[in-house]
Amino acid sequence: MDYDLKKRYGEKVYRIALDGGMTCPNRDGTIGSGGCIFCSANGSGDFAGSASCSVSEQLAHGKQLLKSKRPVHAYIAYFQAFTNTYAPVEYLEKIYMQAVSDPDVRILSIATRPDCLDEDILALLERINRIKPVWVELGLQTIHADTAAYIRRGYELPVFERAVNDLRARGIEVIVHTILCLPGETKQLMFETLDYLNHMDIQGIKLQLLHILKGTDLAVDYERQPFWSPSMEEYIELLGSCIIRLRPDLSIHRLTGDGPKDLLIAPLWTSRKREVLNTLHRYLKEQDLWQGKEYHE
Template identity: 45%
Template sequence: MWGDKRYHTLNYELRKEFGQKVMKLSLDGGFTCPNRDGTLGNRGCIFCGEEGSGEFSGSRTLSIEGQIEEQRKLLSKKWKTDKYIAYFQNFTNTYSTYEDLKEKYYAALSHKGVVGLAIATRPDCLSEEVLELLSELNEKTYLWIELGLQTIHERTAKFIRRAYPLKVYDEAIEELQKRNIRVVTHLIFGLPGESKEEILDSVRYVANTKTWGVKFHLLYIQKGTDLYEYYLKNPFPVFSRDEYISLVADGLELLPGDMVVHRVTGDGKKDLLFEPRWSLDKLRVLSGIDKELKRRNSYQGLKY
């Protein structure tokens, strides 16, 4: 058991590490993405909105320091803490020059109370130079890198226009783990054409890569994305709340107990989210997962 949960949450892990609540501050480093700027593609992944992958991050019109201050003030109404992880969330946060990356990462780290860095990126955007910079940061602070894998199935990867094969993810994991850098893998549940067993195959795969953490996302069909246009023309089945809860419980059972679960459901933007609307009631999903694990008398790692 991990505190009051039957799975190993990030909250539990950070409290253990820092002895108190630690908040993530979501930043927009002003980067773009090779899957959007024409290098690999122009339209990005099929589910990715105009604002990129971090719709709740700070505003790119502000400096890194300005965003940290803004986010800190915003969250201080809800949480009393003075320790933060600066989270470079939006678009591809290792996709720039070495100097630019270094300046932005260190600007975040220099802010009072920032005890760690989280950097979301693509596994094909980790050059030797970037890996060395990450390695240097890893010596100085609590660092983790987030990789958007979403699925291990090449057929689905092609459909969602991920624009890299599974092999690239494997190589990135190897390079990062060689440098003792924590890695968090993102998976999406509910991608069109994937059976529940195929989704769980992706979970098993990630469980075996022994990455430090994992994020389970529910597929959101958001207005303004290509996925939304596709769904209007080719409606595909989306999970009900109960189906999703049951699948997350199945997934948690397959993970090793020491893998940190960063997320089991997301925050869709109310005005943009088309389906599944039930996901807006996040607390109900979270308590549903707790109840389901309890009903099964189960926990993370039971079937690992």
């Protein structure tokens, strides 16, 4: 992703994670009340800003933190916490416009569920996409119905497919969030999810290693009966196998992720993010692996 953005904007573009103050239909009783089985109390927004602050204030704070470490001029406003289209369209317009009105924001990125994109919201996203590029990140995780039921995803695959088609019909870029090493999923099942996505009209993908976090129902299952969680070496090898299968034009937005250290139960090695990425780059070079090497239409 960094390479693509540098080509597009002539410089590195940094993400600022935001909290729009929303919840999720999988938490408020509309679909369920416990959320997805792996989701922390912050709704995957553990590194996002505070919803007690306005979007403009969160952006200003994020800029200050980034600029204290390096010179930065360009940002992605990333609505990360919970389901970021799950609110009245008038409220969504207010917070999205606060984000894109910032002259340093290049892209509006919105993480959401595919079952939370009605016609009014799609029309809003289409309008904003004419002002600045809009990315919509859809949480798919897996294509397999048994796993989806276990993680309490709360929607079936045709809902995802319809969301992708609706967004692309409006010229909006789609990024898909997947989770590797979900309980019970073999390498072949993970590859089937990637092969399926290779044939979807999507522009980006996130490969997220499953994190077991304190306070989640997944943690309860893990403590009751521990399931397999890969070592760093096993995961690096798995990533190599995934990368060579991916369509060459897909932008890879994430390769592992890192959970909050105070919540992370397993795998603990993921907290050493720089070491993980350096090891991955070295492995790919040594094994002569690259994205799309074994991709076949």
